[in-house]
Amino acid sequence: MSLRSVRSVFVPVVARWRAASPYALDVAVAAIVLFAVSLQWMFPDEGDDPLSLGGWLLGAATAVPLVWRRRAPWASGWAVSAATPAQALYHAPPPDVMYGGMVVLYTMAALARPWQRRLMLTGWIVGVVSTMQHQADKEPFEYAFHLMGIVCAYALGMLARVQRAYTTELEDRARRLEGQRTADTARARAEERARIARDMHDILAHAVSLMVVQAEAGPVVVRKDPERAEATFDTIAETGRDAMAQLRRILGVLKEERPDGGVTGRMPQPSVAALPLLVSQVGNSTGLHTELRTTGEPCPLSSDTEIAAYRVVQEALTNTVKHARASRAVVELDWTEDGVTLTMTDDGRGPSAPVGGHGLIGIRERAAACGGSAETGSGPDGGFRVVVRLPVAADREGALG
Incomplete structure (x- = not known):
């Protein structure tokens, strides 16, 4: 052996x-x-x-x-x-x-x-x-024998002390790393829950606001213009279907297995490229005159920043539809080398409108999570204005670091 x-x-x-x-x-x-x-x-x-x-x-x-x-x-x-x-x-x-x-x-x-x-x-x-x-x-060799015996025993004890200290340090480091890993996992889960909550709030608030506006106008249109009423109800149905699709997209974070054993990927999240469609949909669904203006040369953004840009515009338009009683809303994208500035302005009641809840808080949280900033207040010609600045290629980890 x-x-x-x-x-x-x-x-x-x-x-x-x-x-x-x-x-x-x-x-x-x-x-x-x-x-x-x-x-x-x-x-x-x-x-x-x-x-x-x-x-x-x-x-x-x-x-x-x-x-x-x-x-x-x-x-x-x-x-x-x-x-x-x-x-x-x-x-x-x-x-x-x-x-x-x-x-x-x-x-x-x-x-x-x-x-x-x-x-x-x-x-x-x-x-x-x-x-x-x-x-x-x-005899002289007996001196050496006894002295070597006690010195060797002492040296072995010191070696055991060093080994024990090294082992203790490794165990402490492992515990610290495990605690840090647990904390990082908990923080990542909390951030993911907050992100999903913000997305669900934005999607539902936007969709429900458009559906409420259409539903309130429905009875009047039915009596005066049946054909327009049919289009109104089609818009309500389309808005609901779109909201359900977006909710499924968010909940698709947990991937499902395909029958062949593969894994279904997540549907693409909305980005800046979808803003023209969003702005036109809000205008067509609510009768609000909407306009999208773009200046500068677009530059690449991280996936988190792309989603944040879409969601803040969506939330700002939702607040306009729900609270501002506005007839006109303008969305401006100003591209620079450092990032993009999104400005949403309406001609409604301004800051006195009851825009409480999680909408504006969510806009600030999204901007901060991407390393940007958000400002809200009166527009230059009255109404309400939301200004969000998002940096180029910024991600959540870089912003928090």
Whole structure:
């Protein structure tokens, strides 16, 4: 079995064990160290060192405090640090390998504060050198062996600390990114709901206003001019059908699957190119004298700006039909290098007309969402005027950024 296979089996088991009981691993480590320091009593013929109960108790004192190595690393570290030189000086038997000390240094490097782990490392280096000075039979290589053991244990603890900090940072970053993604999704959904609400309001308000005007004139026309009355009712029906088609177009954001497994695309949204038809339809349906004027050279607009331009003109004409009691309405498109300015003017009652509700608010919101602006107020010759400025190739994200 390869090393990678062993790790793939062993590491998940340790992770599950640690997650199930945070201190189970500490107890296991303490038990393993206690077993290691007890090997000299289990196999007394392997060496010539004297054995005594006191020596075993001092060896056990280097293992038992490890049970609390994560709950109280500083206290358990000092307990092991005191028992280890005592066992070495007692010399019955002396510690061959400082198992508990290496675990303590690893734990301090991984969990303790900077001054604590530095003080502990310094204390162990000084303690090892000082203790071995009192033992005449120690060889020079034993100094290097013990010192390398404690330095390596400390280095592994620092590596574990860095790895844990790196993992924590990655987890925090993932949580932040997930939170940001959730917020972006919620914001996108809210913007989409607001856009659909504005479109539905504009479509229904425009269509219903035209239908109401035609319906109010219907009874009078029926008595005086039956042929014109028939055309009036045809206009009402056509306006209703057009409104239904536009509503289906908006709700088509959720695409439907075709029988052959494909996906039906969305119908094209209205744009600036549809404004002449819109203006003429309003005039033909309501008897309002409408006019569209264009100056400058048209330039490309983003899809959101195209839709916004159409909708603000539609809403302005709807307000004129519903509230202004006007006889004439003029729509002007002034194209420049920076964008387009749409001016809608009528000769009605002006700002005193009851134009409350969501219409003018929707016009301002659409302009702002495309990075533009909207102004409303009295016209130069009376009546009411709406001026909307939309930039070239601006999109919603660029405007909000």
